[in-house]
Amino acid sequence: MIPTGLPRTVHADLSRVIESLGMITPRWNVQILTTVAERPLRYTEIKVRMPWLQDGQLHPKLRRLTAAGLVERTEHGTRHVSYGLAARGAELMPVLTVIAAWGGTHLEKPAPHQPDAAGAPTATAVQDIEDSLVLIAYRHATPILWSLQARGPSSAKAVAADAMPGHGLSAVYPRLRQLVEDRLVDTDGEEADYRLAPPGRDLAPVYRALSAWAAGRPLAAAAAHSVWGRPSAPSQSVTGMWASASSRLPAPAANTPPAVQTTPSAQWRAGELFSHQGRIPARMPAVASAGGHRR
Template sequence: MLTPRWTVHLVLVVAEQPLRYTEIKQRMRMSDGQLHPKLRQLVDLGLADRTEHGVRHVAYGLTRRGTDLLPVLAAIATWADTHLEQAPDPAPETGVFRRARDIEDALVLIAARHATPILWTLAVRGTATAATVAADAMPGHRLSSVYPRLRQLVGDGLAEATDGTFRLSDSGRALAPVYSAMAAWAAGRPLAGAAAHPLRGMPTIQTRLPAPAITTAWRAADLFSHQPPARAFAGAPAGGHRR
């Protein structure tokens, strides 16, 4: 739902007040062929309303569902500000566009295939072997399939590997408020108290004892309905994430 490019930008642009199509086009600097489908998608997803005030006056604003998404985006932006490394930018963006870019960059990390189930497994188990991660997070896949996913998470700085076992890094553990907010929003529940929910909030206390296979009513697909483009974080260099 959020991973297609420009979705977050559009949500933030119309967050303060409904805007006419021409105003959105001016701010987004997109062609009609690009903007029309994106706005239509927001409406279809229930995140925005399209209101016709006249033949040449069509306005777009957030629905209640779209407004409820804003605290989720704020949680993602807060994590990105702390845990994504700032790369040199010859034309630095400011305001809404900078914030949206940071959010989209963070989403690329956690929306990667199997990333969320693997992170969840490590959050519950504390430390786990690749075989354990594969059994919990990728049932039905060969053991060899989990290694590229784990290497990607290690390269992105969300997990650490030591002597054949894997665990969350500080950046990975810091995603707890992000996942709590996402899960609460996906379930249509208030964000207040989300971190304390046994299924929605990632555990704050880790254990090295074996834990049962993980099941949860919330899936990453509830929020990530499209696979993100492999345009960033294909392999973060040493020293942290790049953006």
């Protein structure tokens, strides 16, 4: 748990959100969850859909997702085990829909006008979710964003006191610079105040949904969030402006079926946003880039 200087009730809420991000952000977790969302699958069936993961990588991830209560492991008999969404994992699906909507609006798409030979787009809902989560789960990013949402434009010293109370003032500047580079925070200079950029303000539905899910509340109650529930006009920002290295996931192979487009609806139903389940294209992991917002 990251200590903060925020009010106790806000800190408790924020801590639950950070814990939730820790469950779902690790690489490929979202793809595993959406792979078993349609129906329970045997290990070999999951492995076929994610062939780039070795047994030594997939087994631990399934164990951790099961321990977190997101995946349910069912033994049907000797050497017959299936993995499906637990009730808590099923409740997460509408939250992923909200995250996908934000990513579809604000994340740069790799070569968006260059579909592969089969006509499949190079970005998918799952990729948008994973890349969005990486941005807000990065070191102290979420506490800083919450501080700026609660305070409004603030000095680096005020942000550090809220989001990084156990660190020296100098430690907050690299985090703020990264958020500025990621287009989530704006400033007129390191000595000036910091403020949420339009894409950062547009994270409100994401954090409201994560907060409701983390507290076990229905998403319908999320609009009353104490920090992110304030009404605001939709941002008129230019979208897809991050200039970064290649995405974490390369384009699908030429024989990959077209991916389903992201929908902003928070009402998830099986077969809509993740209707590609059962036919998730095999994607080899991209070589890690040396920098950029897709860490």
